[in-house]
Amino acid sequence: MLQNIEDTPTYKRLVQQGRIEGAREVLILLVQRRFPSLVTLARAKTANMTDLEKLQEISLEISTARLARDARKYLAKLVLEDPQQ
Amino acid sequence: MTATWDLYAKDLLRERPQDFVELILPGARYIARRESQFQMREIRLDRLIEVEYCGQRILINLEIQVAKDPRMGMRLLRYSLAALALTRLFAELVFVSDIERTQVVRRFAMLQNIEDTPTYKRLVQQGRIEGQVEGARQILVHLVQARFPSLRTLAEKQFATITDLQVLHQAASQIGSARTARDTRQYLQSLQSPSA
Numbered sequence: 030m031l032q033n034i035e036d037t038p039t040y041k042r043l044v045q046q047g048r049i050e051g052a053r054e055v056l057i058l059l060v061q062r063r064f065p066s067l068v069t070l071a072r073a074k075t076a077n078m079t080d081l082e083k084l085q086e087i088s089l090e091i092s093t094a095r096l097a098r099d100a101r102k103y104l105a106k107l108v109l110e111d112p113q114q
Numbered sequence: 115m116t117a118t119w120d121l122y123a124k125d126l127l128r129e130r131p132q133d134f135v136e137l138i139l140p141g142a143r144y145i146a147r148r149e150s151q152f153q154m155r156e157i158r159l160d161r162l163i164e165v166e167y168c169g170q171r172i173l174i175n176l177e178i179q180v181a182k183d184p185r186m187g188m189r190l191l192r193y194s195l196a197a198l199a200l201t202r203l204f205a206e207l208v209f210v211s212d213i214e215r216t217q218v219v220r221r222f223a224m225l226q227n228i229e230d231t232p233t234y235k236r237l238v239q240q241g242r243i244e245g246q247v248e249g250a251r252q253i254l255v256h257l258v259q260a261r262f263p264s265l266r267t268l269a270e271k272q273f274a275t276i277t278d279l280q281v282l283h284q285a286a287s288q289i290g291s292a293r294t295a296r297d298t299r300q301y302l303q304s305l306q307s308p309s310a
Contacts, residue, residue: 081252091290
């Protein structure tokens with residue numbers, strides 16, 4: 030409890046929240062770069078996502094998708110896969 | 115020099131505490147030194163003085179500095195938060211009935227305006243940015259590793275030194291659209307740490 034402030038649960042929660050935001054921002058940038066027409070969809074689908082691994086997985090899918098159609102399909106599928114969506 | 119200054123200043127504080135109290139909070143009355151009751155492994159207070167002011171007993175934390183320390187606000191906030199956390203813990207140990215516990219929660223809820231202070235806000239911002247940088251780095255390394263496994267170590271090394279979110283965002287665009295390992299390697303090698 031009396032450790033450095035960086036070790037407190039509150040601070041750690043903030044950092045974790047930041048990690049999710051940072052990962053999501055990178056994902057949106059990837060979508061913007063590769064398939065700009067899907068940015069709104071990507072934002073909507075990931076807005077409440079808090080799973081860092083899932084965000085990494087989506088980023089990889091987006092960066093390897095060949096066509097916008099494939100990326101759209103993948104993003105659309107997230108509704109079924111992620112109960113938070 | 116620093117140690118001598120520290121020593122003399124503490125001596126003065128010990129000899130004439132009321133004068134210092136008057137200087138900091140005119141009208142307050144010195145009661146006692148309390149720092150010995152608040153020394154922990156990570157926190158060493160220079161002086162913690164209990165005073166009476168306008169009918170209330172309050173604590174004043176005095177820290178002696180030879181030069182201006184830009185992190186002083188953060189240090190004092192850390193001490194205050196530790197004191198608050200400790201007080202709350204003790205209160206929860208002493209007051210065990212539901213009614214008393216409710217009162218403890220209510221009293222501490224009144225202290226929530228600490229969240230409105232610039233220092234606290236800076237702290238929140240610092241935590242979030244630290245996390246954003248980590249999150250961005252993590253995802254970038256993951257991307258490189260998944261697409262070009264041989265470049266993982268290089269990516270980890272290069273991204274570890276970057277603390278600028280904008281640079282990491284640019285990297286996301288570059289790596290996301292890179293077609294070959296050679297392009298990615300070239301790009302990673304072109305990244306330089308701020309100190310380089």
